[in-house]
Amino acid sequence: xxxxxxxxxxxxxxxxxxxxxxxxxxxxxxxxxxxxxxxxxxxxxxxxxxxxxxxxxxxxxxxxxxxxxxxxxxxxxxxxxxxxxxxxxxxxxxxxxxxxxxxxxxxx
Amino acid sequence: xxxxxxxxxxxxxxxxxxxxxxxxxxxxxxxxxxxxxxxxxxxxxxxxxxxxxxxxxxxxxxxxxxxxxxxxxxxxxxxxxxxxxxxxxxxxxxxxxxxxxxxxxxxxxxxxxxxxxxxxxx
Numbered sequence: 127x128x129x130x131x132x133x134x135x136x137x138x139x140x141x142x143x144x145x146x147x148x149x150x151x152x153x154x155x156x157x158x159x160x161x162x163x164x165x166x167x168x169x170x171x172x173x174x175x176x177x178x179x180x181x182x183x184x185x186x187x188x189x190x191x192x193x194x195x196x197x198x199x200x201x202x203x204x205x206x207x208x209x210x211x212x213x214x215x216x217x218x219x220x221x222x223x224x225x226x227x228x229x230x231x232x233x234x
Numbered sequence: 235x236x237x238x239x240x241x242x243x244x245x246x247x248x249x250x251x252x253x254x255x256x257x258x259x260x261x262x263x264x265x266x267x268x269x270x271x272x273x274x275x276x277x278x279x280x281x282x283x284x285x286x287x288x289x290x291x292x293x294x295x296x297x298x299x300x301x302x303x304x305x306x307x308x309x310x311x312x313x314x315x316x317x318x319x320x321x322x323x324x325x326x327x328x329x330x331x332x333x334x335x336x337x338x339x340x341x342x343x344x345x346x347x348x349x350x351x352x353x354x355x356x
Contacts (some may be wrong), residue, residue, distance in 0.1 A: 155278075158340055160342040160343075162279075162343075168345040168348075169329055169345075169347060169348055169349055170271075170279065170329070170343075170346050171345070171346070172342060172343065172344040175334075175342045175344075181344060201304065213278065213279055214341075215279070215342065217338075217341055217342055218340070219339060220293075220338070220339045220340070221284065221293035221338070222295075223283075223338075224281070225278055225280070225281075225282045226276050226278070227278045227280040229281075
């Protein structure tokens, strides 16, 4: 099983500041990585797929980068609605897709 | 607009069974693989099961293999998850999610349903 490790577990950021979230895979997943946002009490929502492609309707302040084993999600200027938990997911290894444990972005 | 609406969650005793349903609308159901992802209280996400658009290919996480069965009725645009021999470790919100092509290989989830809570307790 490919283990996805996200860091940090919690990120405290002030509104308007930049947030950088990391995701590391235990083996290469190429660019087969997605990022999801989960607000409290809601279902996850797709933000990024293919490591760097924004999903439909996702604001440009969200960007993804990386390939192989190291990935980054950047939120350029945090808005109030961006405080949530973010998960990375690899979909390179069929049939075992795995998620990271999540990074909670909270208000500083 | 794509909509996924789960139903069938609830409280069940250990060793019991439950069937979840997911009613899909807003897209051509038969042309997309579907999956179930669960989230235990306060925990992360786990892919539980997936099924191809035709229903001919299925996948199960080791944690549910032999106990859960995924199926779909393409005439009713509905996805199912039959859960047997339930234990406390199966307590979670179960999300129905759509893949972006016919097979789940090299594919991500978009969108997700609102989730159905399954509580296994005596």
